[in-house]
Every structure is written in C-alpha cells, then in structure tokens.
Amino acid sequence: MDHNIKFIAQRAGVSPATVSRVLNGTKRVSAEVTERVLREVQKYNYRPNFHARGLITRKSNLIAVIAPNVSDAFHARIISAITRRAAERDYNVIVANIYGDFQRQLRSCALLAERSIDGLVILHENTEEELAALVREVDVPMVLASVNVPGSLLPSVGIDDEQAACDAVNYLLRIGHRKIAGVFCAGQTMGVLRKAGYLRALREAGIKKADELIVESETSMGFGEEAIRALLRLEARPTAVFCAADELAVDMINLLTDHGYRVPGDISVFGFDDVNATQLRPRLSTIAQPIEAIGGAACDLLLDRIEGKCVPLVKQILPHRLTVRDSCRAMD
Amino acid sequence: MDHNIKFIAQRAGVSPATVSRVLNGTKRVSAEVTERVLREVQKYNYRPNFHARGLITRKSNLIAVIAPNVSDAFHARIISAITRRAAERDYNVIVANIYGDFQRQLRSCALLAERSIDGLVILHENTEEELAALVREVDVPMVLASVNVPGSLLPSVGIDDEQAACDAVNYLLRIGHRKIAGVFCAGQTMGVLRKAGYLRALREAGIKKADELIVESETSMGFGEEAIRALLRLEARPTAVFCAADELAVDMINLLTDHGYRVPGDISVFGFDDVNATQLRPRLSTIAQPIEAIGGAACDLLLDRIEGKCVPLVKQILPHRLTVRDSCRAMD
DNA sequence: TATTGACAGGAAAAGCTTTTCCTGTATACT
DNA sequence: AGTATACAGGAAAAGCTTTTCCTGTCAATA
Numbered sequence: 114m115d116h117n118i119k120f121i122a123q124r125a126g127v128s129p130a131t132v133s134r135v136l137n138g139t140k141r142v143s144a145e146v147t148e149r150v151l152r153e154v155q156k157y158n159y160r161p162n163f164h165a166r167g168l169i170t171r172k173s174n175l176i177a178v179i180a181p182n183v184s185d186a187f188h189a190r191i192i193s194a195i196t197r198r199a200a201e202r203d204y205n206v207i208v209a210n211i212y213g214d215f216q217r218q219l220r221s222c223a224l225l226a227e228r229s230i231d232g233l234v235i236l237h238e239n240t241e242e243e244l245a246a247l248v249r250e251v252d253v254p255m256v257l258a259s260v261n262v263p264g265s266l267l268p269s270v271g272i273d274d275e276q277a278a279c280d281a282v283n284y285l286l287r288i289g290h291r292k293i294a295g296v297f298c299a300g301q302t303m304g305v306l307r308k309a310g311y312l313r314a315l316r317e318a319g320i321k322k323a324d325e326l327i328v329e330s331e332t333s334m335g336f337g338e339e340a341i342r343a344l345l346r347l348e349a350r351p352t353a354v355f356c357a358a359d360e361l362a363v364d365m366i367n368l369l370t371d372h373g374y375r376v377p378g379d380i381s382v383f384g385f386d387d388v389n390a391t392q393l394r395p396r397l398s399t400i401a402q403p404i405e406a407i408g409g410a411a412c413d414l415l416l417d418r419i420e421g422k423c424v425p426l427v428k429q430i431l432p433h434r435l436t437v438r439d440s441c442r443a444m445d
Numbered sequence: 446m447d448h449n450i451k452f453i454a455q456r457a458g459v460s461p462a463t464v465s466r467v468l469n470g471t472k473r474v475s476a477e478v479t480e481r482v483l484r485e486v487q488k489y490n491y492r493p494n495f496h497a498r499g500l501i502t503r504k505s506n507l508i509a510v511i512a513p514n515v516s517d518a519f520h521a522r523i524i525s526a527i528t529r530r531a532a533e534r535d536y537n538v539i540v541a542n543i544y545g546d547f548q549r550q551l552r553s554c555a556l557l558a559e560r561s562i563d564g565l566v567i568l569h570e571n572t573e574e575e576l577a578a579l580v581r582e583v584d585v586p587m588v589l590a591s592v593n594v595p596g597s598l599l600p601s602v603g604i605d606d607e608q609a610a611c612d613a614v615n616y617l618l619r620i621g622h623r624k625i626a627g628v629f630c631a632g633q634t635m636g637v638l639r640k641a642g643y644l645r646a647l648r649e650a651g652i653k654k655a656d657e658l659i660v661e662s663e664t665s666m667g668f669g670e671e672a673i674r675a676l677l678r679l680e681a682r683p684t685a686v687f688c689a690a691d692e693l694a695v696d697m698i699n700l701l702t703d704h705g706y707r708v709p710g711d712i713s714v715f716g717f718d719d720v721n722a723t724q725l726r727p728r729l730s731t732i733a734q735p736i737e738a739i740g741g742a743a744c745d746l747l748l749d750r751i752e753g754k755c756v757p758l759v760k761q762i763l764p765h766r767l768t769v770r771d772s773c774r775a776m777d
Numbered sequence: 778t779a780t781t782g783a784c785a786g787g788a789a790a791a792g793c794t795t796t797t798c799c800t801g802t803a804t805a806c807t
Numbered sequence: 808a809g810t811a812t813a814c815a816g817g818a819a820a821a822g823c824t825t826t827t828c829c830t831g832t833c834a835a836t837a
Contacts, residue, residue: 160559182525183525192515227495394698
C-alpha cells in the first residue's frame, strides 16, 4: 500500500532521480519517460514522503498562526482568509490558540518550532520583549496581522486604527453630536491608538477632553456595568458612544436597552471592526475592517518572504471603511 | 545556529543514540550522563529535526480538521476546543477550510495527505461516497464531530439531534403553544434529524402535521424571506417558531421585528446550538450543545486511536441542555 | 570463584527523497 | 569528418534521527 520512489522508479524502468524530476518539474524529462512515470505514479497513488522531502529541502509548506482566541469572530475570519490564501499557494496552516497566556504561547511556539514550520503569522498583541523571546525560540519569517507592536521591526498588515477611530468620531460630530463618550479596551496598543484617534477628532473639533466620558474596559470583551451606569448618571449625559470594538458596542446597546434607553433614539452607538453587525438590531454603524484582505495580504507577505521574494513594503496599511447603518441618529 | 544530534553528542562526549535516549526517555541513562547531555541541549537550544524524526517514527504529531467554514461561530469554537486538547497531548492542528466544495475538499486532503498527518477530524457533512473517497485519499484514523453520516462506520461525537429538537418542541408545547412552525436547513442529515424530532414531538402531542408551517432553507444560513411572509400571512398564524439553528433564529427574529412583530410578545422563537445567544435581545432560548466537550472528546477519541489505545465506544452521544431564556412566552 | 544477568552505552542501519556530479549519445557547427 | 555542445538520465551522497543489535562492565548468586 505504501510505496516509495524506488518502487515507482523500478516499475517505470527509470532511476529514482528521474521520478523526482518528473514530479517536481525540476529538469527536462523526455515526454515518453514522463508519461511512463506518471502512469505508475497514478496507478499506485504514489505521493512523495513528506518527511524525506522536508529533510532535504528544509521546507514543510506549513505555516502557523498564533491567535489569542481562535473562536472569536474577528480572528476566526482572519484565520479563514489566511487558510484560503495559503491553500492556493500550496501551504497548510497550523493554528495555535494561546488564550492570552504568554507562557502557553512560548510552549506552543516550542511545539511549533519542533514541527519545523516555514513561517508564522501573529494575531496576538505581544510586548516587544515577548516578541523578542518568540523570535529567539522559533527562527522563521514572521508577520504581524492586525496587531501593533510599536518598537517591532517585523512586517505587518493592518489598518490605520487611529485614523479610523478619528473618522468614526468625526462622523458622529458631523451628524451633530457633541457629547461623545468613548469605550476602549485597556492594556492594548490597539486600544491606545483608537483612543488617540477619538481624542484627536474631539480636539480638532475644538471640544475639550472630558475624562468622565471615557471608559476603559479591562478585557477585550465585556466591561464594568458600573462604568456605564456612571456614564448615564452624568447630568451632561452623552448623546453618542464610540465603542472601540463591536463586542463592546453590542454589550453597550444591550445594557442601554436593558436600562430602558432606546438606541439610536436616546443614545447613538458606533462600533469598530464590523463583525456581528448584521445580526444586530439596530444594525450597527461601525468601522469596517477589510478582514479578509488583511488575512490574505498577511499570508502573501509571509509566503513571499519564505520564498525569498524581495519584500520592500514593511508596514502595509489597508483602507478601512466607515459603514453607516442604523445605530446612530442625527441630532437636530 | 542549527545544530544536530551528532554535534550535541560530541559536545557531551556521548553517542547520538544516547542523546536520543535522554530526550525521548526511551531507555535508562545514568543520571550523570543525562545531566551532561541536557546541559548541552539547553546551551544550544537543540531540538530534534522534525523531518528526520518523522521519517523514522512515521509520525508527525499533526492532526487536521476539515471544516465547512472555519469562521462560523459553531465551528470556530469546536476547532478552538480541539486545538486546546491537542496541545495538551503534544499535537498540533492543521485547519482546512473547504467552503462546502467537495472538489476543494479533495484537493485539501491531498495536500494534507502529502503533509503526512496522523489523523483527521471531520466537521463537514459528507455523503457516504464522499467519505469513502476521502478515506481512499488519506489513509489515517478519522473521527466525525457534530456530523451525522448515517451509513458511515467512522467513530463520531455529537448530540442526539432528534431528541434535542423533540425536547425543544416539547418545551414549546408545555408552555402552551399549539401552532408551532419549524425552520430547517435542507439537504443535510442534521436538518433531517432535527425535523424528525420536531415532527415526533408534535405527533406525540396529538397534533397533526401541517406542511404550511414547515420552512426549509436552502443554505445553512439565511432563508427565503418570502417563506416567512407566507408563514405570517396564514390565517392560523403560528404562535411559536422552532428554528433548527441559532443563525436561523436570529434571522427570524430580525425579520419578525422588521415586520413589526414583537418577540416573544407576538411570536415566540426557539433556537438550536447556543451560539450568538447572549448578544441577542431578546436573549434566545435554545438547545445548548456542549461544543467544547464535543471538540475535546473528538480530539481524545482520535488521539487514542492514533496511539493505538483500544477505543470500544464508537458513537459518542453527549448530553444537550434545554436552555430557557427570554425569546419564548407562555400562552395563557 | 565462576557463571549468569542486568544494564549503560556505542556502532550502524534504516527511513526516503532531492540534488549534484557524471556519463553517454545525438546534434550542430567548423 | 572531427570537435564542441546540449541534453537526458543514472549513480550516489546528503540530510538527521531512532532503534536494533552488540559489547563490555559490574553486581549478584550458586
């Protein structure tokens, strides 16, 4: 059942080298011999042994992607895009879930390194030192996707988070809002950037920063309900809330409706990412990230580097899109 | 930078065989020698070459999971669970997205076969013939997770879909509903089973089948809006709708609210799967699948088979849970 | 004391492919 | 006609680990 190249070579009356050349197209082989070899290959459904090949070519055509959590919508879609692109270029993708645990990440990477992957896509925001440890552990080409690590020299693909947040808030300003609260994920560069964009938009509109309108959630999902209550207790209640992630926006809308507020009737809510948006009522206005494009571009960038193509572009910024739906109303 | 076992052996003053034995614990080695070897291993951050090892052991510690779509919530969570369990047992997971395209699936599997994976978890519902083709293409242990292929002899893990659907409809009956519509995914065994459960519950309650209350959606996501309109135009309008998937339930609720109906005020909606449920308002009553348990069990089953442990249990049925939230109201 | 057994460790083969170097033939050119 | 060249194909090495078989030593038992 399990034949090797020598067997096929014998059956076709040629040397193993010739079989290899036919299968890899690495050198001209006469049409007649080629046909003879291919016939035997098909007949026995022969496929070269992965390990023997890898041993000599030092390639596995396997890349890995490290994600904080494979099952959240955003990352699941990026991974899906990476997988698709990779398959088109004859690569397979190993996923590693790390649940935000750096120790687990290192262990995962050791594991991955042992599997001798050709490259790594990182979807998980690491500190510069963590990234350095990673590079030390597994010495392969790496690409960051939708992750900002300021000091890092690794190539990356993503959007301009600050500008996008700024665009979102500018939109809210344009339709007449003045008291705009902001909800952000604390402890992540991405959150910091989006907050910076929010602040810049307000500053450029001549509105001075109001700390009581800013909420920082501890984790990326969910935030303190008390923070929201405090927001609503303010005498100068905000008329709109910019949420730095759709998950935050969904929680926000639910909390607001649970408290008897109407969205967008009483309060407008703006999201970020464009996941979940269509299932929700009201349909969420949000910053649409080109998720599939990010995944595809990250994959291409990585594979180009693996295959030694020169890759001039280091930080790739893809365009976001301000997507207006039903969750924000114009002030009159 | 890239050392091999011979180098480490020289540094430690032993033979390659001894280094191998120390690292694999495959034979007793004296404490002194062990320490000497480990010191060199750490010093040079040595890790055995994956391919050389695989070439001789005929193992890769790589399993693959084939999913219709990695990015839908249900499969993303199963994959997450599989990945986690696999990592605990020192395996990595390759994901293959096939988007319901059997040709793509075969190609993917050829790709995977070339990578010499140790096993396969199938999340995608195949026909018996497709499964047979798969087995022919890639000859490794396989497990079905949350997929029903009636004729297949492959081990599987999942819930009792028919019973679960029956439980759901019984619940609706218990709280007083009599006109209960059903929305199902056509063309899948899972949909057929859930429909059978729906019909059984009605039959056992002495309610005769009403074809006009049954809607079959073409794809697993989304369904014809006209079908719903037809449902609502009925003079004997249903008071509850059992949807055979949460996605269907979400669409249903949105359509109903868009048409001015209240859920659950005017019409109750019941879901299946328990994904999406908490973000939604009203919070969706649904059949909760033990998704993480299914993924974990499928992984364990597969790895046990790979490692040659005897696996007596062939079809593993895990308990589902009827989860009552806010989307169904009792009839008075 | 002699023999057996246990045990630590070494030598070498096996596992399978790719690739380099080489050979021999046929063609083209001088 | 003779030489140079191109080209198809073969032989063999390289790539690195695991594992089997073997050796030599030490301890234990008769």
